[in-house]
Amino acid sequence: MQADATEKRMRELMLAALDGDAAAYRRLLAELTRYLRPWFARRLSASHASHAEDLVQETLLALHAKRSTYDRSRPFTAWLHAVAHHKFVDHVRRHAIRPTVHLDDDAPIFAFDDSAHAADRRDVDAVLTQVPERTADLIRQTRIEGASIAEAAARHGMSETAAKVSIHRGLKSLVRRFAGGSK
Amino acid sequence: MTDELIDRLTSDLKPTAPRALEKRLWLALALGLIGTLLVGPLVLDLAVGRPLGGAWGDSMFWGKLAYTIGLGSLGLLALPALSRPDQSRIWPLLFAGALAMLALIVGTLGWMQSDWAMPVLMGATALVCPWLIILTAAPLLAVLLGMMRSFAPASPTLAGLAAGLLSGGFGAASYAFYCGETSMMFMAVWYSLGIALTALLGAIIGRYLLRW
Numbered sequence: 001m002q003a004d005a006t007e008k009r010m011r012e013l014m015l016a017a018l019d020g021d022a023a024a025y026r027r028l029l030a031e032l033t034r035y036l037r038p039w040f041a042r043r044l045s046a047s048h049a050s051h052a053e054d055l056v057q058e059t060l061l062a063l064h065a066k067r068s069t070y071d072r073s074r075p076f077t078a079w080l081h082a083v084a085h086h087k088f089v090d091h092v093r094r095h096a097i098r099p100t101v102h103l104d105d106d107a108p109i110f111a112f113d114d115s116a117h118a119a120d121r122r123d124v125d126a127v128l129t130q131v132p133e134r135t136a137d138l139i140r141q142t143r144i145e146g147a148s149i150a151e152a153a154a155r156h157g158m159s160e161t162a163a164k165v166s167i168h169r170g171l172k173s174l175v176r177r178f179a180g181g182s183k
Numbered sequence: 184m185t186d187e188l189i190d191r192l193t194s195d196l197k198p199t200a201p202r203a204l205e206k207r208l209w210l211a212l213a214l215g216l217i218g219t220l221l222v223g224p225l226v227l228d229l230a231v232g233r234p235l236g237g238a239w240g241d242s243m244f245w246g247k248l249a250y251t252i253g254l255g256s257l258g259l260l261a262l263p264a265l266s267r268p269d270q271s272r273i274w275p276l277l278f279a280g281a282l283a284m285l286a287l288i289v290g291t292l293g294w295m296q297s298d299w300a301m302p303v304l305m306g307a308t309a310l311v312c313p314w315l316i317i318l319t320a321a322p323l324l325a326v327l328l329g330m331m332r333s334f335a336p337a338s339p340t341l342a343g344l345a346a347g348l349l350s351g352g353f354g355a356a357s358y359a360f361y362c363g364e365t366s367m368m369f370m371a372v373w374y375s376l377g378i379a380l381t382a383l384l385g386a387i388i389g390r391y392l393l394r395w
Contacts, residue, residue, distance in 0.1 A: 018201075022193050029192060062395065066333075067199055068207070069268060071270070072201055082267075082269035083268050
């Protein structure tokens, strides 16, 4: 299970941090930020979405100040969930926000990982360095950002046909390079 | 901004010992008990005029000691779990309530056998007993609540209640050394009241002091 793997990794980082390992602590806090931000954001209505960052920081501060209350023999994610929930309730009360969370949307913190999209984007950027810059731009605009071929061609001051050919050649060379014969 | 915070927290990291929470609780208990035991000779003996060993040798002295230490221990049992955000342990508190009920029942039976004699219920010190128990328990409660500010209780009120029960029980045990009453009904009513008021005090203070 993915949740178990997350729990295992987080718990190891937390235990190392409790023993004074600053590098592990930094990694733990950075990773938690990525999980907590969407978790809080989904709990706040759109008009209060800006509070999510505050809540992430409050939770990290609480984790730091209250880390001695973590029982090493228990799951770390459950402890963190309790801290984050406490901070959320406290924040909502203090700002007199009426939260609206759909019942079926009460997924645990570790259900969604903000970093997946970021990782995908990084992969795309890395792959696109393999083709000429203009071709990479054209591919990004038409295939990812959803521009039409005519629009993308106009932005680069080229004819539609030339843009089509350029995109086609670029994709073909990428497929040759990364699909690697197998399949 | 969050990255700056992470930098700051990382540079502030100090190692945390295993079972740090329990160790702090033990330390607070030891320090607080010293204070509570000092109330005996300094306040009860010198100021109130109660020499040590009022009911010494009476079987009820041991009964009072067992009852109060039992209640205090139930508070101590609940305290570590109630000091954490992700745990809860209510049964010792319910058990304490049941124990007090049981004492009241047994006390009432004894009172009935003595034909509802008023002195059996009121003794000579009924009206000061609960207040002196609170006074005796106060140092322990103060040290405990002070130490618990660094904890993260899921419910500050319940954590304060457990601390109050612990302090009240051990405070009453310390008070028992200076109390000459020897009736079961007296203990069941007035000791229980003193301990319950201490627990209530802990819950009220904890509700505000233990917020995080």
